[in-house]
């Protein structure tokens with residue numbers, strides 16, 4: 001295959017100087033990595049057996065995992081396997097396209113900037129994400145009407161989103177109920193068009209030999225209520241638990257669920273939005289698809305721990321911080337100062 005037709009973004013060439021530099025490449029102290037482990041595995045079948053004891057026990061497990069891990073995996077989640085398989089097949093087909101084509105992908109009504117690769121702001125190798133992604137607001141897909149381009153990718157994403165959002169809504173409702181909050185909140189605020197799908201590909205990373213700590217995606221928390229993640233069998237996802245990085249063992253039958261920043265704030269820090277990252281792989285490429293369950297931008301998050309903020313303000317703050325500091329600061333930006341009031345308005349805010 002001619003070089004210009006390669007599907008891979010030119011990560012190695014673009015970041016050559018960062019990769020080959022040594023002295024300026026200070027690496028911040030790493031948390032120790034603990035061995036691969038299984039996330040709490042929750043069988044959602046228990047919710048629908050008509051057995052109220054099992055139903056309650058299952059809800060408790062969901063809440064407990066969200067408090068203690070911020071992450072869990074679910075089986076018997078109700079999403080037909082063909083929906084997941086078609087999504088994955090379309091995702092692979094999309095990423096197989098030559099890099100030059102992905103950069104300007106016009107077949108879909110994806111907004112500008114949906115396709116991302118590497119880390120444009122990286123000034124040292126530790127800030128480099130060895131990956132490419134389509135980060136797609138579902139409003140792009142739904143706005144284009146039913147299958148306007150006769151495009152199987154957009155109709156597949158629409159079908160995937162419809163099913164996965166049902167799962168996210170169900171889990172969010174259970175988590176709300178477990179802390180005595182209104183479950184209807186999500187139906188009112190998280191609309192089909194306010195959510196996002198992010199299709200990730202982690203190309204093989206030959207540089208791992210020189211830089212064993214190379215990451216596929218930088219440590220981050222998600223800026224949503226709940227994320228539903230479909231990963232393949234390669235592995236590489238890690239999360240922080242009790243001050244250590246834990247490697248998640250892939251389970252081919254399960255979907256991964258994690259709590260995002262909005263739920264942490266809305267639950268007054270009961271549920272945890274936990275930092276996670278993906279390590280690069282020297283031998284195998286990896287795919288994942290994340291569904292971000294988000295409210296409309298004007299939705300206000302009320303919390304006793306954080307100043308009240310709209311989702312739009314939160315997103316804007318994250319974007320500004322990434323621009324200024326090269327990384328997200330997140331919820332700590334919105335903490336109520338000691339002795340302060342959570343209803344105080346942000347400057348230029350509500």
Ligand SMILES: O=C(O)CCC(=O)C(=O)O
Nearest residue numbers: 198200231237278288290
């Ligand atoms: O690929 C993964 O396993 C994680 C992806 C992720 O964290 C994200 O897209 O926010």
Ligand SMILES: [Fe+2]
Nearest residue numbers: 220221222276
């Ligand atoms: Fe994430």
